[in-house]
Amino acid sequence: MQEVLLIKADLERTDEWVAAFADFDVEVRDWNSPGNAEQIDYALVWQPEAGALARFPNLKLIFSIGAGLDHLMGDNIVPPNVSVIRMVERVLTAGMTEYVLYNVLRFHRFMPQYEADQRNQVWNERFQIPAWERRVGILGLGVLGGAAAAALAALGFAVAGWSRSEKTLPGVVSYYGKPQLAQFLARTEILVCLLPLTEHTENILNADHLSQLPKGAFVINAGRGGHCNEDELLAALERGQIAGAALDVFREEPLRQSSRLWTHPHVYITPHIASMTAPAASAQHVIDNITRLRAAQPLTHVADFARGY
Amino acid sequence: MQEVLLIKADLERTDEWVAAFADFDVEVRDWNSPGNAEQIDYALVWQPEAGALARFPNLKLIFSIGAGLDHLMGDNIVPPNVSVIRMVERVLTAGMTEYVLYNVLRFHRFMPQYEADQRNQVWNERFQIPAWERRVGILGLGVLGGAAAAALAALGFAVAGWSRSEKTLPGVVSYYGKPQLAQFLARTEILVCLLPLTEHTENILNADHLSQLPKGAFVINAGRGGHCNEDELLAALERGQIAGAALDVFREEPLRQSSRLWTHPHVYITPHIASMTAPAASAQHVIDNITRLRAAQPLTHVADFARGY
Numbered sequence: 001m002q003e004v005l006l007i008k009a010d011l012e013r014t015d016e017w018v019a020a021f022a023d024f025d026v027e028v029r030d031w032n033s034p035g036n037a038e039q040i041d042y043a044l045v046w047q048p049e050a051g052a053l054a055r056f057p058n059l060k061l062i063f064s065i066g067a068g069l070d071h072l073m074g075d076n077i078v079p080p081n082v083s084v085i086r087m088v089e090r091v092l093t094a095g096m097t098e099y100v101l102y103n104v105l106r107f108h109r110f111m112p113q114y115e116a117d118q119r120n121q122v123w124n125e126r127f128q129i130p131a132w133e134r135r136v137g138i139l140g141l142g143v144l145g146g147a148a149a150a151a152l153a154a155l156g157f158a159v160a161g162w163s164r165s166e167k168t169l170p171g172v173v174s175y176y177g178k179p180q181l182a183q184f185l186a187r188t189e190i191l192v193c194l195l196p197l198t199e200h201t202e203n204i205l206n207a208d209h210l211s212q213l214p215k216g217a218f219v220i221n222a223g224r225g226g227h228c229n230e231d232e233l234l235a236a237l238e239r240g241q242i243a244g245a246a247l248d249v250f251r252e253e254p255l256r257q258s259s260r261l262w263t264h265p266h267v268y269i270t271p272h273i274a275s276m277t278a279p280a281a282s283a284q285h286v287i288d289n290i291t292r293l294r295a296a297q298p299l300t301h302v303a304d305f306a307r308g309y
Numbered sequence: 310m311q312e313v314l315l316i317k318a319d320l321e322r323t324d325e326w327v328a329a330f331a332d333f334d335v336e337v338r339d340w341n342s343p344g345n346a347e348q349i350d351y352a353l354v355w356q357p358e359a360g361a362l363a364r365f366p367n368l369k370l371i372f373s374i375g376a377g378l379d380h381l382m383g384d385n386i387v388p389p390n391v392s393v394i395r396m397v398e399r400v401l402t403a404g405m406t407e408y409v410l411y412n413v414l415r416f417h418r419f420m421p422q423y424e425a426d427q428r429n430q431v432w433n434e435r436f437q438i439p440a441w442e443r444r445v446g447i448l449g450l451g452v453l454g455g456a457a458a459a460a461l462a463a464l465g466f467a468v469a470g471w472s473r474s475e476k477t478l479p480g481v482v483s484y485y486g487k488p489q490l491a492q493f494l495a496r497t498e499i500l501v502c503l504l505p506l507t508e509h510t511e512n513i514l515n516a517d518h519l520s521q522l523p524k525g526a527f528v529i530n531a532g533r534g535g536h537c538n539e540d541e542l543l544a545a546l547e548r549g550q551i552a553g554a555a556l557d558v559f560r561e562e563p564l565r566q567s568s569r570l571w572t573h574p575h576v577y578i579t580p581h582i583a584s585m586t587a588p589a590a591s592a593q594h595v596i597d598n599i600t601r602l603r604a605a606q607p608l609t610h611v612a613d614f615a616r617g618y
Contacts, residue, residue: 013435090438094465098440103408103413103466114579121571123580125320130400130587131407154463155410156403200315254432262430270423270430278439 002027003041003290006056010046010065013279017044020279024287037260043210044286050076061085061293063279063286067092067144069303070197070224084303088283091278093147096194098223099222099274100138100148103246104157107218108134108186112244112266131156137188139204140223141167142172142309144275148194160184164307184285185212190220197224198308207232218241222274229259237266248274311336312599315343315365319355321332322588326353329588333596339506353595355368359385370394370602372595374586376401376453378612379506379533386586398594400587402456405503408531409447409457412555413499416527417443421553421575440465442539446497448513449504449532450476450483451618453565453584457503469493473509473616479568483534494521506533507617525552531583541571557583561616 007017008031019212026042029035032039042055046065053059054076062084064072069086072078076120078188106112110126117124138145141161146169147191153171155160160173162184167174175184185191191213195201205221205228221228236242246268247261253272261267289299303309318326318342330337332540335351338344347366355374363385371393373381378395378521381387415421419435426433443460447454450470453562455478462468462480469482471493476483484493494500500522504510514537522528530537538561545551553575559568562581570576598608612618 054601094440095437098414098418098464100420101410102420104312105414107584109407109411111411111579113575117580120572121566125580125582127580128404145335155407155460203460214564237479257430263426268421268424269427271426271434273418273423273434273437276437 002031004035004039005042005286005290006031006040006046008043008065011278017155017279018115020083020283021287024283026287026290037156042286044291045072046130046231047071048077050074053077053082058072059260061289061299063087063217063289064303065282066094067275067277068143068196068224069305069309072303073305073308078305084305085286085289085299086303086309087277087282088143088301089278089281090108091281092275093144095275096144096222097147097151099192099218099270100192101151101155103220103268104136104152104192106246106268107190107244108157109218120236132158134158134189135160135187137162138172138189138193139163139170139191139227141169142194142196145192145194160187174223181209182212185209185220186214189215190218192220193223193227195223195227196295196309197226200308202226203229205229205233207236208240210236213242217241218243219245221245223249225253230259232262234264237264242266244268246270248272290302313338313344313348314351314353314595314599315340315349317352317354317357317374319586326588326595327584329346329592330596333592335596335599351595351599356380357386357452359383362386362391363388370598370608372396372598374591376405376584376586377505377533377573378614378618379535381612382614382617388612392608393614394595394598394608395610395612395618396586396591396594397452397610398587398590401584402453404584405453405531406456406460407413408557408579409503409529410460410464412529412577413445413461413501415555415577416529416553417466418497421577441467443467443498444469444496445499445501446471446493447481448472448502448510448536450478450481451503451505453499454503469496490518491521494518494569496524497522497526499527501529502532502536504532504536505618506535509617511535512538514538514542516545519551522551524550526550528553528554529556530554531557539568540614543569543573546573551575553577555579557581 004027006029009017014030018028037056042061044063059082065089135158138149138161141163149159149161149172162175166176244266248270313336315338316326323339327337336348340525351370353372368391373396444467447458447470452474458468458470458481471484555577557579601608
């Protein structure tokens with residue numbers, strides 16, 4: 001009998017996900033019509049409710065639809081003894097690299113100021129420093145942060161990264177652990193957050209850390225809304241400590257209408273579109289791990305909930 | 310006796326240019342105080358007037374401050390039998406790559422639309438295609454066009470280039486010559502102009518060629534204002550044939566106040582800042598060629614006025 005993969009999709013994309021598995025040796029079922037619960041072997045999910053996955057007693061593996069695991073971290077979401085596979089696929093990685101490059105270049109090249117000049121019909125060339133004098137700092141050097149750091153380094157930017165443990169990436173200076181965070185922040189003119197959201201990284205973009213950046217620094221958050229204390233970021237923007245912020249993720253999504261972030265002149269909002277998992281590209285990643293499990297080979301990208309990613 | 314380099318700088322940067330040559334074996338003089346005209350061996354110039362360089366009878370080489378030669382192309386600007394060296398240096402090349410990447414990513418990722426959404430406080434995710442399904446076309450695969458094409462290809466974009474003669478660049482499809490221009494335009498969703506300005510390339514961004522792009526294409530002009538028929542571009546924007554245009558160069562610079570480009574909602578203007586020659590980085594390029602001339606070795610980047618670059 002064919003094994004069964006149950007899908008709880010994001011963004012109402014169930015049909016697209018089902019189609020992505022059409023060529024593979026697995027039966028796909030929609031979360032809303034799971035049929036016999038005992039037949040479910042695998043679940044590919046985004047934001048399952050607490051207790052929901054426990055209904056499937058023979059579940060062998062859970063696949064996260066997002067790069068982050070935070071949507072799986074509450075009590076009683078992942079049943080005990082079931083491994084979770086993180087989503088790693090090239091569309092997700094490439095999309096994040098594009099978002100980060102775009103926003104780093106935007107701040108580096110004074111584009112918001114040139115847009116204001118155009119509105120005022122002013123022709124005003126600004127003195128431009130080269131990329132190798134622009135210090136970009138990436139919080140988080142995992143799959144997404146590492147790819148963004150490499151792309152920035154290839155353009156010549158002075159790139160550093162900060163992560164839990166030391167990393168070796170060509171052209172990227174590695175800072176790691178709490179003791180080196182202050183040093184990393186002090187040298188960073190454009191700060192990019194691509195961390196996983198864990199109890200250790202929550203609120204890392206707070207008043208204390210923002211004040212350790214050089215005055216007039218820029219912030220790009222494409223991690224999670226929980227990384228940023230939005231009120232403290234707004235206060236830092238008000239006093240000019242932070243000169244601009246590109247935000248793709250928020251405490252509450254969609255961003256609530258009353259948020260002052262919408263209308264702040266130096267805040268650039270996108271609706272959590274920096275990077276999206278692509279069903280077609282992801283299906284192969286899912287099937288690869290299913291094939292490995294069937295052959296009793298080691299799985300790839302297994303989540304470590306103790307680390308948080 | 311030390312040889313003499315005369316400098317006619319752009320952007321009132323004479324002091325910066327003079328400082329750039331401080332460590333080299335050449336005497337530097339300002340265009341406005343040339344001293345004995347017979348002592349001038351080299352001239353590093355931006356937009357010299359007709360007849361002005363003919364005053365220096367012993368001139369051995371002329372260096373262009375800009376990447377283009379169009380400012381040296383009028384009658385009686387370059388004296389007969391004096392070679393011109395084009396400006397090639399890494400700050401100029403890197404700056405252009407940044408400008409092109411920024412604007413390609415901006416259109417590719419719907420950023421102008423997300424900015425409009427923010428103004429309206431609307432949260433609206435758009436369907437995003439990956440870079441490898443986005444067809445970018447570069448007019449001109451010289452030093453600047455080649456570098457931009459390589460950077461776009463590295464990000465995964467479907468890049469093609471069009472140039473006078475066939476080019477071989479990894480990851481870049483080469484179209485060349487007039488007969489292949491139509492084919493190149495028909496496949497290009499984001500068109501980038503980095504051509505030299507010559508009689509063959511003037512007005513290449515005209516109604517006819519713009520109409521050969523797919524409907525809703527984007528245009529980025531960082532070549533010269535003379536490449537673009539501004540009225541015909543505006544007309545193509547009005548009818549939606551062109552969905553957006555990022556323009557760094559104009560027929561008249563500064564762009565005249567009365568131009569409708571300033572206020573068109575889908576035109577993004579920068580004041581000819583895409584790329585600027587950096588004195589410090591350029592001095593080495595100039596000195597390298599002076600050293601080659603002294604040693605009777607072949608010069609690099611010698612201009613070919615018959616080709617126009």
